[in-house]
Amino acid sequence: MVTIVLSLIVLVNGIFAIRFIQDLIAHKGEVMKEPGNNIFLSISSACIFFLSTFGVSDFAISTILYRKKKLVSDKKLPGTLNTQCVIPVAVMALAYISVIKVEPVTLIVCILAQVIGAYIGPRFVVKLEPKVIRKFISIGLLVAAMFILAGKFNLVPSGGNASGLSGVKLIIAAIAIFIYGALNNIGIGSYSLTMATVYALGLNPAIAFPIMMGACTFAVPIGSMQFIKYGEYSRKITLFTAIFGVAGVLCAVYLVKSLNVSMLQWVIAAVLIYSSISMILEDRKMKKNA
Structure with missing residues (x-):
C-alpha cells in the first residue's frame, strides 16, 4: 500500500515536472532575466524549505520575502507560491513516508481525507468567516502547545509512541484532517493543526510529517x-x-529522522506557538487595514 502511494506521488509530480520543463524550454530566453539575484535565490530557497519541512509556512515566509525584494508582482504571487513548493514538497513526502514508520491504513486514510477535503471543501468554507475561524484556531493551537509543554514538565501525561490509529481514533483523525483540507481553501494552513491532532491522539509526533x-x-x-x-x-x-x-528539505528530513520523540515535542510546541502568534498578528493586521 505504501509502495502504491509512493508511486502515485512520483506519477502526479512527474507530470507537473514535465509541464514545468516544457514551459522553461519554451521561455528559455526569459527565465534568467526575471528579477532575483542567483545567490540570494539559492540561499533563500534552501532556508524557506528547510523551515517548511518542520511545518513553518513557506507561503508566509515567501510572501514577505518576495514582496520586500520585489521579486514577483502581486498578480503572479499566488501562482509562484504554489508552483515553487511542488517539487520540494514531493521530496518531503517521499522522504518522510520512506523513513518514518507509520501504519499504511492510517497514512492512506489521513491523506485521502485531506485531499477530499481540499477538493469538496470550497463549496462549504466560502460561507464561513475566515477571521472568526482563525481566532478560534489560534487559541486552540496555543492550548495544544501548552499541553505539550505541560507534558514536558510532567504536569500532565505526555504524548504517545503509536505508529497508527484504529477504530474511533482513526475516524476522529479522518474527520479532523478532512476539515483541515477544506480550511486550506481560505488560507488556513493544515500543518500545525495536523501536528496538534496527531499528538493529541497519542501517535508518535513524527507521524505528522508524512501525513x-x-x-x-x-x-x-x-x-x-x-x-x-x-x-x-x-x-x-x-x-x-x-x-x-530540495537541498534544504533533505537537510531537514535528516534532522527530523535523527531527533528523538522528546526533541520533536519541543519542535512541535514551537511550531504551534509560531503558527498561533502568526494568525493573531495577521488578524490584527487585517483589522487595521479594514
Whole structure:
C-alpha cells in the first residue's frame, strides 16, 4: 500500500515536472532575466524549505520575502507560491513516508481525507468567516502547545509512541484532517493543526510529517499546472526552489529522522506557538487595514 502511494506521488509530480520543463524550454530566453539575484535565490530557497519541512509556512515566509525584494508582482504571487513548493514538497513526502514508520491504513486514510477535503471543501468554507475561524484556531493551537509543554514538565501525561490509529481514533483523525483540507481553501494552513491532532491522539509526533506532506503533494501539483498553463508564475523562482529548496528539505528530513520523540515535542510546541502568534498578528493586521 505504501509502495502504491509512493508511486502515485512520483506519477502526479512527474507530470507537473514535465509541464514545468516544457514551459522553461519554451521561455528559455526569459527565465534568467526575471528579477532575483542567483545567490540570494539559492540561499533563500534552501532556508524557506528547510523551515517548511518542520511545518513553518513557506507561503508566509515567501510572501514577505518576495514582496520586500520585489521579486514577483502581486498578480503572479499566488501562482509562484504554489508552483515553487511542488517539487520540494514531493521530496518531503517521499522522504518522510520512506523513513518514518507509520501504519499504511492510517497514512492512506489521513491523506485521502485531506485531499477530499481540499477538493469538496470550497463549496462549504466560502460561507464561513475566515477571521472568526482563525481566532478560534489560534487559541486552540496555543492550548495544544501548552499541553505539550505541560507534558514536558510532567504536569500532565505526555504524548504517545503509536505508529497508527484504529477504530474511533482513526475516524476522529479522518474527520479532523478532512476539515483541515477544506480550511486550506481560505488560507488556513493544515500543518500545525495536523501536528496538534496527531499528538493529541497519542501517535508518535513524527507521524505528522508524512501525513502532512503526503496530502499536500497530491493537492498542490494539480492546481499549479494551471498557473503554468497561463504563465502566471515566476519561472526563475520556481526553478531555484526546485533545485535548492530540495537541498534544504533533505537537510531537514535528516534532522527530523535523527531527533528523538522528546526533541520533536519541543519542535512541535514551537511550531504551534509560531503558527498561533502568526494568525493573531495577521488578524490584527487585517483589522487595521479594514
